[in-house]
Amino acid sequence: MxxxxxxxxxxxxxxxxxxxxxxxxxxxxxxxxxxxxxxxxxxxxxxxxxxxxxxxxxxxxxxxxxxxxxxxxxxxxxxxxxxxxxxxxxxxxxxxxxxxxxxxxxxxxxxxxxxxxxxxxxxxxxxxxxxxxxxxxxxxxxxxxxxxxxxxxADEVSHAPRPLSEADRQTWHSQVLFLGTWFPERGPFLLELIRLGVPLTIRGPNWHKAPEWAELQPHWAGGAIGGDHYAKAIQCAQVNLGLLSRENRDLHTTRSVEIPALGGLLCAERTPEHTAMYIEGQEALFWSGAEECAAVCREALADEHRRQRVASAGHWRHLLSPHxxxxxxxxxxxxxxxxxxxxxxxxxx
Structure with a gap:
């Protein structure tokens, strides 16, 4: 040992x-x-x-x-x-x-x-x-x-799906959720999604620093969360956005694995690493740019059966992966x- x-x-x-x-x-x-x-x-x-x-x-x-x-x-x-x-x-x-x-x-x-x-x-x-x-x-x-x-x-314990009560579903429900920290490129992107009609919820720290804060604030539901609250927020979102940090040179992030691990539907930027990790359209949803992201979100929200099918397939793909x-x-x-x-x-x- x-x-x-x-x-x-x-x-x-x-x-x-x-x-x-x-x-x-x-x-x-x-x-x-x-x-x-x-x-x-x-x-x-x-x-x-x-x-x-x-x-x-x-x-x-x-x-x-x-x-x-x-x-x-x-x-x-x-x-x-x-x-x-x-x-x-x-x-x-x-x-x-x-x-x-x-x-x-x-x-x-x-x-x-x-x-x-x-x-x-x-x-x-x-x-x-x-x-x-x-x-x-x-x-x-x-x-x-x-x-x-x-x-x-993702972690086998911290990112294992939680049992959800009706009170949990009411507390943490969102249609399209971005859970993460503010970075300069994220404000304009999320604002464009809002202007394109995406029913967006934002959770995470430092969003008050965004130049777009006045328009983003009505969609902000609170700062950093962890533990059961983090897990339940992802599980109760119909669509979970996976955004990258350009300055951090991301091609995938912790959300890329934590969202599927929790059984959530991952909707992330199309990158070589994301497309190697999940089959597009079957195990996760991908996009390039705000207009395509908005269209992908609207299609997913309109088809509950497809959302559940893709989320379930993404979850099993994660469980079979080394990540x-x-x-x-x-x-x-x-x-x-x-x-x-x-x-x-x-x-x-």
């Missing part, structure tokens, strides 16, 4: 991955790196603007105190915006292997200096797992020893075992 030191947030998909390691039989010590740093919002603001490497001395001192004489088979660093080469050197005194998994686009431009420490640390990890094909050559250029390309995953956390963590553990073999690990799709 491998012992794992897991460095990552104790919430959201990061916590889901730590729990997946436990489900597949690992003994996990979970430390949130943010808890090692001063409890002030200025740490987060400085990290985004100047980089997390500035806080390396705090992280080293706190980790050394926490770890004592403990030893692990593996240290799994999730994200890594505060983990520098010096921190990894410390971790190597406690773990046989140190790897990184980053759910974001750490070699892209969207998040500014946030991942400065990550980029410095890349050559010091035994394995770097990335979510985008574009990340592979970029982390290699930074000196990565081994690179594994993986996909976003689930238990499978992801097994893949990472297998990759770690291969590090000890003479053969060099090649990136995989």
């Amino acid at each position: 491998p012992s794992v030191l897991y460095l990552g947030q104790k919430s959201g998909t990061c916590l889901d991955r730590a729990n997946a390691l436990r489900r597949i039989g690992c003994m996990v010590d979970h430390i949130d790196p943010r808890e090692l740093l001063p409890a002030t919002v200025w740490v987060d603001r400085w990290t985004w603007r100047m980089g997390g490497h500035w806080f390396s001395p705090w992280a080293q001192r706190a980790l050394q105190a926490r770890l004592g004489f403990k030893r692990y088979h593996l240290c799994h660093v999730d994200c890594g915006e505060w983990i520098t080469p010096a921190v990894i050197a410390l971790l190597r005194r406690h773990a046989r292997h140190v790897i990184n998994y980053n759910n974001d686009d750490p070699t892209g431009a969207r998040d500014g200096a946030r991942f400065a420490a990550y980029r410095q640390a890349v050559p010091h990890y035994d394995l770097v797992a990335v979510l985008r094909e574009t990340n592979v050559p970029e982390v290699k250029a930074l000196g990565a020893r081994r690179v594994l390309r993986v996909h976003h995953c 689930r956390n238990d499978a992801l963590m097994r893949t990472l553990l297998t990759a770690v075992d291969q590090i000890e073999a003479p053969a060099v690990l090649e990136p995989t799709a």
